[in-house]
Amino acid sequence: MPISKNIFMKQPMMRKVLYSLIPVIFGAIYFFGWRTIILMSVVVLFGFLTELIFKRKQKKPVTEAVIVSAILFTLTLPVSTPFWVAIIGIIFGIAFAKEVFGGFGHNVFNPALAGRTFLYVCFPEYLTVRWNVAADTFPGGFLQYMTPAVDTMSSSTPLTILRQTGEALPLQQLFWGNVSGSMGETSVFLILIGAVILLYTKAADWRLMVSPIIGFVGLSSILTLMGVANDPGPLFGLLSGGILFVAIFFATEPITAPKNKEAKIIYGLFIGIITLLIRVYGIFVGGAMFAVLIMNTFAPIIDIGFKNLNSRKRKQVKAA
Structure with a gap:
């Protein structure tokens, strides 16, 4: 029996997110080479097949959201990530962070970040030390399968360099974005273009986008004034480590975020705060992906809390 007349569920909102990712994808190719697209295609295929297995039993179409999740997942990886590692990550993310909860609209955790975190814990070498040099002159990676692997610490990621040598790369x-790192996280310029597209097409709530940045910058400013050694400062921290990429493309994911306006702000603020706390006091150089997954857990509670609070306020106004 066929699954559906259409193999994909039409989701115009997901297409808007895809449009916003086009500049970041082209940037990833320029900085790191065409392996970006090849790896992304493999991940999309296995993400699709994973969801298809679940949807066949339900006789439902595959969601277009799985393509978005697969592309975002790929952009969080180094370009040299082995295909088999990336395949394991996307299968885990789609199967265990999405489908086991009932599929699209029911998942508690962001599938792309769940898959990335699974790889970070199980296969840390591929995600923490195997980086590639970022091209800095045209045509860059457009004429390469993959840019050369880094061979010195001076070519590692900005936060790693700062933590181990004390040297800060130029802002x-x-x-x-011509720095080593995960494919989609290096260029602030291209990420901001994506943010503009998301806001213009109304595919993301500005509250979810801005509040993590405010939480991050606010706490970083306080720690800087206190003279905390491991805090690189609000501007350097904001431009490195993927916090902007996470704030714009992951914190704004509507299914795992709160629905209440006030709850969205609290949710975002804590994503920024937790990200910085992990960076400064934790053993991980990054931290944004952990912050989002932690807040995914608390999103329903925050929503319910503000819903009850607003309900009480309305009752008090009526009683008055």
Whole structure:
């Protein structure tokens, strides 16, 4: 029996997110080579097949959201990530962070980040030390399968360099993105273009996008004034480590985020705060992915809390 007249569930909102990712994808190719697209295609295929297995039993179409999850997942990886590692990650993310909860609209955790975190814990070498040099002159990676692997610490990621050598890369370099790192997280400029597209097409709530940045910058400013050694400062921290990428493309994911306006702000603020706390006091250089998954857990509670609070306020107004 056929699954459905259409193999994909039509989700216009997901297509808007895909449009916003186009600049980031082209940037990833330029900085790291065409293996970006090949790896992304493999991940999309296995993400699709994983969801298809579940949907066949339900006789439902595959969601277009799985393509978005697969692409975002790929962009959080280094370009040299082995295909088999990436395949394991996307299968875990779609199967255990989405489908076991009932599929799209019912998942508690962001599938892309869940898959990435699974790889980070199980196969840390591929995600923490195997980086590639970022191209800095045209045509860059457009004429390469993959840019060369780094061979010195001076070519590692900005946060790793800062933590191990105390040297901070120029802010201009961080802004444009010609630094080693995960494929989609290096260029602040291209990430901001994606943010503009999301806001213009109304595919993301500005509260979820801005509040993590405010929480991160606010706490970083306080720690800087206190002289905390491991805090690189609000501007450097904001331009490195993927916090902007996570704030714009993951914190804004509507299914795992709160629905109440006030709850969205609290949710986002804590994502930014937890990200910085992990960076400064934890053993991980990054932290944004853990912050989002932690807050995914608390999103329903925050929503219920503000719903009850607003309900009490309305009753008090009526009683008055």
